[in-house]
Amino acid sequence: MGKTKERQVTTMVEQSQRIEPSPSQLLDWYRQMTLIRQFELRCAQSYQQQKIGGFCHLYIGQEAVAVGSLAAARPSDYIITAYRDHGHAIARGTDIYPLFAELYGKQTGCSHGKGGSMHFFDRERNFFGGHAIVGAHIPLATGLGWAIKYRRQESVVFCYFGDGAMNQGAFHEALNLAGLLKLPIVFLAENNCYGMGTHVQRASAVTDLKLRTGDAYGIPGKDVDGMDCPAMYRMSRAAAEYCRGGNGSIFLEVKTYRYRGHSMSDPQKYRTKEELAQYQRYDPIGRLEKQLKDQGLLDEKKIDALHHEIHTRVEEAHHRAEQDPDPELDEVWRDIYANPFGPYLS
Amino acid sequence: MPMMQFREALNQAMCEEMQRDADVFLIGEEVAEYDGAYKVSQGMLAKFGPMRVVDTPISECGFAGLGIGAAMAGLRPIVEFMTFSFSLVGFDQIVNNAPKIRHMSGGQFKVPIVFRGISGPGQQLAATHSWTIDALLTHVPGLKVVVPSTPHDAKGLLKTAIRDDDPVFFLENEAMYGNRGEVPEQEYVLPLGRADIKRSGTDCTVVAWGHGCLTALAAAERLNQLHGLAVEVVDLRSLRPLDEESIIQSVRKTGYCVTVEEGYPTCGVGAEIAARVQEKCLDDLDNAVLRVASLDVPMPYSKPLLNHVVPGVERVAEAIKQAVYFQP
DSSP states (O other): OOHHHHHHHHHHHHHHHHOOOOHHHHHHHHHHHHHHHHHHHHHHHHHHTTOSOSOOOOOTTOHHHHHHHHTTOOTTSEEEEOSOOHHHHHHHTOOHHHHHHHHTTOTTSTTTTSSOTTOOOBGGGTEEEEOOSTTTTHHHHHHHHHHHHHTTOOOOEEEEEEGGGGGSHHHHHHHHHHHHHTOOEEEEEEEOSEETTEEHHHHOSSOOGGGTTHHHHSOOEEEEETTOHHHHHHHHHHHHHHIIIIIOOEEEEEEOOOSSOSSTTOOOTTSOHHHHHHHHTTOHHHHHHHHHHHTTSOOHHHHHHHHHHHHHHHHHHHHHHHHSOOOOGGGGGSSSSSSOOSSTTO | OOEEEHHHHHHHHHHHHHHHOTTEEEEETTSSTTOOTTSTTTTHHHHHOTTTEEEOOSOHHHHHHHHHHHHHTTOEEEEEEEEHHHHGGGHHIIIIIHHHHHHHTTTSOOOOOEEEEEOSOOSSOTGGGOOOOHHHHHTSTTOEEEOOOSHHHHHHHHHHHHHOSSOEEEEEOGGGTTOEEEOOSSOOOOOTTOOEEEEOOSSEEEEEOHHHHHHHHHHHHHHHHHHOOOEEEEEOSEEETTOHHHHHHHHHHHSOEEEEOSSOSTTOHHHHHHHHHHHHHGGGOSSOOEEEOOOSSOOOSSHHHHHHHSOOHHHHHHHHHHHTTOOO
16 A cells, blocks of 8 residues: 555544534434444344244444444445445445335335335436345445446445455455546445354454455455444544545444354354453443533433334334235336336236 | 348437437447447538547456446436447446446436447457357346347337337347448337338248347348248347247247247357247147257357357258258
């Protein structure tokens, strides 16, 4: 990595440290993270009751990553992520009702029941999915970045993926293109330590992920504490500004941890309870809650009221989605082509 | 009507569409500064500049995905694969992302993109470099597959493909880039999913497309010269959508059907056509539908072996004779 880039990154980090979130922002993030967690807990319950099919990857433990980083995104920015996508959709502002409906495979789901848990999309909010093949959406992010550059817009792409995706060819091809074409993309590697059941140390030749893109692709890397929502916000905002300034892409290694298995069907034999407990001590919601209490912005009463309110909201959305009708069988023929044609319609 | 090469017709189609619509751009290996590996994009960089005629590294998965992402964001990319044999490096992008995002997003996102390049055995390039990818792609719901056989069709179909709101695979052939044909001066477009009767006849229907169509026409001409047979050649022009109606109509007239393709016979496009013909007009058939295809082996390097594997005029003519119970 060249000296100029190093200086730019130092400036970016310094700028990030000067960003101070307002009390209302902090409260909003606390609310959003709580909403995501309760949504995910409800999903877990429904999945165990076999009401949700397919694979279901919960975001519990990683809430601060989506909430903190997306707080730095403008409505005109483009968001794209992998299959663990519930948190990103909610943090981007998608209502939880069409998300529950999608999980239940209902007509009212965000993808009319054709995408499921791993394929949430929200055109209106520039949320480009929800992609289930590991790493395959990272080249798509370069296309979003190219479109921004092509139209000379000020937008930025926020592209999320896991540590496991960084060993896919698609990742390397995409990062090379992003570096080469100087595309405005914030790459966020959510390093939750495991690609499915394989620890990053057993999967990556170089485990210090933030070092992997600088010399290789001219995309500077920084790490950030993904269990700390304000830290996520500060670094993401500075990173987005770096990209908006025409400097090309930036890579953030987000250190985080998932409390649940890779998917709902994961017995988690690859880690100890102690390891999990250690991370839970840094729980992103608990941490922000403590900060808000210390600042006098929250007390037990307010917390109870907020939890109750969110719980009611989740239950109502969930109940409504569950009652919704299944799609008509004709729905299988829709949304394949702009204008359906025969004879595939036989 | 002016005569022009196949590659010039493709070039004209792209240039006209890029002039018409600022969202259209061309991206691929060697398309810009090198002027195209097969000179299809000759002069386009000079005309449109580096934001609209974009060179990429050798990185098929990367730039195929870039194109799809750009299409999701509303642009209309033309992605050139030097050959579709190389597209296999990015196969996940072209069979998973391109055709399925509209569906999986419940219609929220469309992917208006054209992937174009060579499909078919080249000049002794051996097994990995010689893919005829027609059947592999045609298998996938959500894609469209276009295979032109003349400069005229190539231009009109490519313009339509670029304007189409779905991913269109536009399959060309190295041996055909220098072929010349009449191309109208005034603007025109051709619909996808409409076959063209390239030669009328009453004795046998031959269903073909792309380079195979030229082989079929040569065989039809030979059989006419030698034996007075009137062979009808139906040029499909697109494999998905498939103009089943034109095939059936022709078979009803002739009573015989032969398919010609340069891909493999097993689960090939010919197999699909044979199945549909017997489903729709078994009573009109006076013999089984015969398939002419490459032999079911990896493409060899040796020229005599290659010529043995890929169907030529002789094999197509023999199949037609066999199909119509020809007695000299």
